[in-house]
């Protein structure tokens with residue numbers, strides 16, 4: 001684990017709240033509360049572009065605003081616009097954004113001559129990778145993503161009953 005990142009947690013808005021739980025609205029997953037209670041340096045990243053005060057205010061109150069990374073509202077329908085928040089997060093953390101094969105979209109280490117669906121060889125050109133590849137890279141660097149936080153939360157038996165940070169949920 002990279003010591004530099006040992007306290008960093010990166011959660012998406014979907015990691016924080018979800019539609020699971022049966023109700024019509026969003027309910028908390030407890031992951032942000034757990035990360036805050038553990039003293040992690042929490043960063044929130046999203047492919048969303050807009051904050052909704054009625055459902056987002058409670059968790060915004062738990063993080064530093066400069067640690068919030070949303071997508072680009074002006075370019076929200078392109079891959080690049082959707083990844084804008086993720087790209088900004090990487091810049092903040094000082095991590096180079098991963099590149100992918102322009103033809104097969106695989107990471108260069110996995111790109112082979114038969115990667116393309118049509119069987120033609122890849123050209124060798126590179127383009128910025130998808131944000132999901134970026135997220136995978138964070139895990140490899142030892143940064144806690146939502147999946148890791150969830151696993152630690154379950155393993156420690158932590159529940160929201162232990163949370164005393166705020167009642168504004």
Ligand SMILES: [Zn+2]
Nearest residue numbers: 101104111122
């Ligand atoms: Zn390729």
